[in-house]
Amino acid sequence: MPASNESPRVGVIMGSKSDWPVMEHAVGMLERLGVPYETRVVSAHRTPDLLFDYAKSAAERGLSVIIAGAGGAAHLPGMVASQTALPVLGVPVESKALKGLDSLLSIVQMPGGIAVGTLAIGKAGATNAGLMAAQIVGLQDDGVRAAVEAFRAEQTRTVLDNPDPRPNP
Protein backbone atom coordinates (compact mmCIF):
# COMPACT_ATOMS: atom_id res chain seq x y z
CA MET A 1 0.00 0.00 0.00
CA PRO A 2 1.15 3.55 -0.67
CA ALA A 3 2.77 5.52 2.17
CA SER A 4 -0.02 8.10 2.30
CA ASN A 5 -3.28 9.20 0.72
CA GLU A 6 -1.44 11.68 -1.48
CA SER A 7 -1.37 10.86 -5.17
CA PRO A 8 1.67 8.78 -6.11
CA ARG A 9 4.83 10.57 -7.23
CA VAL A 10 6.85 7.42 -7.93
CA GLY A 11 5.75 4.36 -9.88
CA VAL A 12 7.44 1.13 -8.81
CA ILE A 13 6.88 -1.51 -11.44
CA MET A 14 8.39 -4.94 -11.94
CA GLY A 15 8.26 -7.68 -14.54
CA SER A 16 6.86 -10.33 -12.22
CA LYS A 17 5.53 -10.86 -8.73
CA SER A 18 8.69 -12.93 -8.21
CA ASP A 19 10.68 -9.66 -8.26
CA TRP A 20 8.96 -8.35 -5.12
CA PRO A 21 11.54 -9.62 -2.55
CA VAL A 22 14.07 -7.34 -4.28
CA MET A 23 11.79 -4.47 -5.25
CA GLU A 24 10.27 -4.18 -1.79
CA HIS A 25 13.53 -2.52 -0.79
CA ALA A 26 12.78 0.38 -3.15
CA VAL A 27 9.33 0.66 -1.63
CA GLY A 28 10.80 0.48 1.89
CA MET A 29 13.04 3.45 1.16
CA LEU A 30 10.18 5.46 -0.34
CA GLU A 31 8.07 4.76 2.74
CA ARG A 32 10.91 5.71 5.05
CA LEU A 33 11.31 9.03 3.24
CA GLY A 34 7.58 9.71 3.03
CA VAL A 35 7.31 9.61 -0.75
CA PRO A 36 3.89 8.60 -2.10
CA TYR A 37 4.21 5.71 -4.55
CA GLU A 38 2.26 3.04 -6.41
CA THR A 39 3.31 -0.51 -7.23
CA ARG A 40 2.32 -2.73 -10.13
CA VAL A 41 3.42 -5.79 -12.10
CA VAL A 42 4.01 -4.70 -15.71
CA SER A 43 5.92 -6.75 -18.26
CA ALA A 44 7.23 -5.73 -21.66
CA HIS A 45 7.01 -9.36 -22.70
CA ARG A 46 3.84 -10.61 -21.04
CA THR A 47 1.70 -7.44 -20.92
CA PRO A 48 3.00 -5.18 -23.70
CA ASP A 49 -0.25 -3.19 -24.08
CA LEU A 50 -0.34 -2.49 -20.34
CA LEU A 51 3.30 -1.37 -20.48
CA PHE A 52 2.48 1.18 -23.18
CA ASP A 53 -0.62 2.45 -21.37
CA TYR A 54 1.24 2.70 -18.06
CA ALA A 55 4.24 4.56 -19.46
CA LYS A 56 2.24 6.90 -21.70
CA SER A 57 -0.16 7.93 -18.91
CA ALA A 58 2.44 8.16 -16.11
CA ALA A 59 3.24 11.88 -16.39
CA GLU A 60 -0.37 13.02 -16.68
CA ARG A 61 -1.27 10.87 -13.67
CA GLY A 62 1.24 12.90 -11.62
CA LEU A 63 4.21 10.55 -11.42
CA SER A 64 7.66 12.19 -11.41
CA VAL A 65 9.84 9.09 -11.61
CA ILE A 66 9.42 5.44 -12.55
CA ILE A 67 11.44 2.67 -10.94
CA ALA A 68 11.41 -0.47 -13.09
CA GLY A 69 12.85 -3.76 -11.85
CA ALA A 70 13.25 -6.84 -13.99
CA GLY A 71 15.37 -9.96 -14.29
CA GLY A 72 16.91 -11.92 -17.15
CA ALA A 73 16.03 -10.38 -20.53
CA ALA A 74 15.15 -7.20 -18.67
CA HIS A 75 13.57 -5.08 -21.39
CA LEU A 76 11.04 -3.42 -19.10
CA PRO A 77 13.04 -0.32 -18.01
CA GLY A 78 14.19 0.52 -21.53
CA MET A 79 10.76 0.03 -23.07
CA VAL A 80 9.15 2.17 -20.38
CA ALA A 81 11.77 4.87 -21.01
CA SER A 82 10.93 4.76 -24.71
CA GLN A 83 7.31 5.73 -23.94
CA THR A 84 7.74 8.55 -21.40
CA ALA A 85 9.99 11.54 -20.82
CA LEU A 86 9.95 10.89 -17.06
CA PRO A 87 13.23 9.66 -15.58
CA VAL A 88 13.33 5.85 -15.40
CA LEU A 89 15.51 4.06 -12.86
CA GLY A 90 16.27 0.45 -13.76
CA VAL A 91 16.92 -2.22 -11.14
CA PRO A 92 18.52 -5.46 -12.36
CA VAL A 93 16.91 -8.32 -10.43
CA GLU A 94 19.17 -11.28 -9.77
CA SER A 95 18.39 -14.20 -12.09
CA LYS A 96 18.98 -17.84 -11.15
CA ALA A 97 20.97 -18.84 -14.24
CA LEU A 98 23.32 -15.85 -14.55
CA LYS A 99 23.03 -14.18 -11.14
CA GLY A 100 21.73 -10.91 -12.55
CA LEU A 101 24.57 -10.17 -14.94
CA ASP A 102 22.08 -10.74 -17.76
CA SER A 103 19.61 -8.33 -16.12
CA LEU A 104 22.33 -5.72 -15.56
CA LEU A 105 23.59 -5.79 -19.12
CA SER A 106 20.05 -5.79 -20.54
CA ILE A 107 19.26 -2.62 -18.59
CA VAL A 108 22.52 -0.72 -18.73
CA GLN A 109 23.38 -1.05 -22.40
CA MET A 110 20.80 1.36 -23.76
CA PRO A 111 21.33 2.90 -27.17
CA GLY A 112 22.20 6.61 -27.08
CA GLY A 113 19.10 8.78 -27.08
CA ILE A 114 16.87 6.85 -24.64
CA ALA A 115 18.16 7.06 -21.07
CA VAL A 116 17.72 4.62 -18.19
CA GLY A 117 19.53 5.27 -14.92
CA THR A 118 20.81 1.81 -14.01
CA LEU A 119 21.31 0.81 -10.39
CA ALA A 120 23.22 -2.11 -8.88
CA ILE A 121 21.97 -5.71 -9.02
CA GLY A 122 19.49 -6.73 -6.33
CA LYS A 123 18.69 -5.30 -2.90
CA ALA A 124 21.28 -2.49 -2.88
CA GLY A 125 20.16 -1.36 -6.32
CA ALA A 126 16.50 -1.38 -5.32
CA THR A 127 17.27 0.53 -2.12
CA ASN A 128 19.25 3.14 -4.03
CA ALA A 129 16.54 3.40 -6.69
CA GLY A 130 14.13 4.37 -3.91
CA LEU A 131 16.66 6.85 -2.53
CA MET A 132 17.41 8.38 -5.92
CA ALA A 133 13.72 8.64 -6.76
CA ALA A 134 13.24 10.52 -3.47
CA GLN A 135 16.14 12.81 -4.35
CA ILE A 136 14.47 13.60 -7.69
CA VAL A 137 11.10 14.23 -6.03
CA GLY A 138 12.95 16.32 -3.42
CA LEU A 139 14.04 18.79 -6.09
CA GLN A 140 10.48 20.16 -5.89
CA ASP A 141 9.36 18.96 -2.49
CA ASP A 142 11.03 20.46 0.59
CA GLY A 143 9.63 17.81 2.94
CA VAL A 144 11.08 14.95 0.92
CA ARG A 145 14.41 16.76 0.53
CA ALA A 146 14.58 17.25 4.31
CA ALA A 147 13.79 13.54 4.83
CA VAL A 148 16.63 12.55 2.47
CA GLU A 149 19.05 14.86 4.30
CA ALA A 150 17.96 13.48 7.68
CA PHE A 151 18.41 9.90 6.45
CA ARG A 152 21.91 10.67 5.20
CA ALA A 153 22.89 12.43 8.43
CA GLU A 154 21.62 9.52 10.54
CA GLN A 155 23.55 7.05 8.39
CA THR A 156 26.76 9.05 8.86
CA ARG A 157 26.16 9.29 12.62
CA THR A 158 25.62 5.52 12.88
CA VAL A 159 28.95 4.79 11.18
CA LEU A 160 30.87 7.36 13.22
CA ASP A 161 29.32 6.12 16.47
CA ASN A 162 30.42 2.52 15.71
CA PRO A 163 34.07 2.78 14.62
CA ASP A 164 35.14 -0.69 15.85
CA PRO A 165 34.71 -3.28 13.03
CA ARG A 166 34.87 -6.32 15.34
CA PRO A 167 31.46 -7.97 15.97
CA ASN A 168 31.95 -8.27 19.74
CA PRO A 169 34.67 -5.82 20.81
Ligand SMILES: Nc1c(C(=O)O)ncn1[C@@H]1O[C@H](COP(=O)(O)O)[C@@H](O)[C@H]1O
Ligand atom coordinates in the same frame (compact mmCIF):
# COMPACT_ATOMS: atom_id res chain seq x y z
N1 LIG B 1 12.47 -9.19 -17.59
C1 LIG B 1 11.16 -9.42 -17.48
C2 LIG B 1 10.13 -8.74 -18.12
C3 LIG B 1 10.32 -7.55 -19.00
O1 LIG B 1 11.47 -7.09 -19.17
O2 LIG B 1 9.32 -7.03 -19.48
N2 LIG B 1 8.97 -9.29 -17.77
C4 LIG B 1 9.25 -10.27 -16.91
N3 LIG B 1 10.56 -10.36 -16.73
C5 LIG B 1 11.32 -11.14 -15.77
O3 LIG B 1 11.22 -12.51 -15.84
C6 LIG B 1 11.73 -13.00 -14.59
C7 LIG B 1 11.08 -14.29 -14.27
O4 LIG B 1 9.71 -14.11 -14.06
P1 LIG B 1 8.81 -15.27 -13.42
O5 LIG B 1 9.35 -15.52 -12.03
O6 LIG B 1 7.40 -14.71 -13.41
O7 LIG B 1 8.94 -16.46 -14.33
C8 LIG B 1 11.45 -11.91 -13.55
O8 LIG B 1 12.67 -11.50 -12.93
C9 LIG B 1 10.85 -10.82 -14.38
O9 LIG B 1 11.29 -9.51 -14.02
